[in-house]
Amino acid sequence: MPSTRSAFHNFLVFGLAFISGFIIMSVELLGGRILAPYFGSSIYVWGSIITIFMLSLSIGYLTGGRLSLQHPTLQRYGSFYLIAALLLLPLVLWGNSIMEAVFLRVEDPRYGSLIVSMLLFFLPTAVLGMIAPYSVRLLVSDSHSSGHVAGMLYFVSTLGSALGTLGTSFYFVLWFEVNQILVTMSVILALSGALAVYTGLKTNQLMAAQ
């Protein structure tokens, strides 16, 4: 693995981590807009969204860290993006039906928004959360540099989150509909995943040829 860890490999992992950070915060911000027609925009709606995002990210970090122990590959890394891309689609396709079903059954908007946040955001965010620890494993070549690499990775992904927040709140909502933004995010995730899988397979072929 170390011999094949080219500059492109590292650039790719950092780039993809940036994208995942960007998309996590973009989706979180859109969450407020998505829930508002059914549960309002009160402080507890944001409380529900942030709680679920934090919870799902924490579980994603744990799961991603565990998976990184078992022969980490770019193909598996790419599969996280492909799965996250698919998991964003129910938000677009059935978001309103899910919110309406919960709205009709749960009178209290605090718990209604919490349940809906769980149903809509938990899985895609948890999968996106798996990316950070897995990225560290793909980048670290020795324990000496592990802190440096982890720091660099958090820098890049958090920078992505900052720009995702800014871009979505300042511009995207002014130019596009919520679903257009979500579908675009899903396509970007799918392309990112496909690129990672392709690069992983190519790397394997090169290694086999050597």
Next chain:
Amino acid sequence: MKHLSFTLAFLLACTTLATLFASAAADAQSGPSRDIHHERSLYRNIVVTEDSVRRCMRFTITDVSGQNQSCRFLDDHDNLVFPYAKMVLSSLMVQDNPKRILILGLGGGTLVHTFNLLFPAAEIVIVEIDEAVVRVARDYFDFQENAMNKVETADGRVYVKRAGLRGEKFDLVILDAFNGEYIPEHLMSSEFLEEVKLLLPEHGMVVANTFSSSQLYDAESATYAAVFGDFFNIRQFGTGNRVIIASMQPLPEPAALAARAVPLQVRVERFGMNAGEYPALMQTEPDWNQKARILTDQYSPANLLNN
């Protein structure tokens, strides 16, 4: 026709100037104001100020910013301070005698007080998101809940959606939940207006106190037109407000409005309102960009458009 338009424009200019002079004169007489209450709620800072003439509720983000949301004269609680409240009352020339009224946004309770006096037998439901506003209205503006006034602490959109599911109807719905600093975007979309429309009986009417400038004016106007068709648009120079009156019935002609202003005047005189001014202000001709994008739940950047 040209002569009539000129006369109307002249009258409009005169009344606007008179309003501005009266307001400037009141300001000059009111002296320095002092804060008599300051409270930080979940949503905003609420400041109650008082000078020698009037007491006001102001929502602020910083200590120095913010606009008065609600004011009343110390010596005459019935006399309306803000032109927008009179613009809202002019809707009674479109549909009168509401039995059931829904008001989104309490403020200092000025509109509730006014409608209580005008229609003592009408049931008024007030939806206010901020409990602190209700408390301040109660403590500093004599707002009282009773058998006819019921306050629901809730998000306006959620209340309207649930009221629609329950099949509730309101003869008059007043949307007064917007202030200049932050706009609840989910209360501006066409879906929301459709939900409000569900609450209106066949003679029902919605009256919205909103914005008179920025790109939001175009987008909001286009959205109301898409949902309700023609509506009365009331703008008064110097107020920063505009009031939209949309009805489930065809809108009355100018002559009918003028005729209705006469009996209304007797009832609204105590509020410092001259009903005769308003028919000329109630316009149906679009003065907005009709190609503006409609606000929806998917696309509602109201705060960005208001910059």
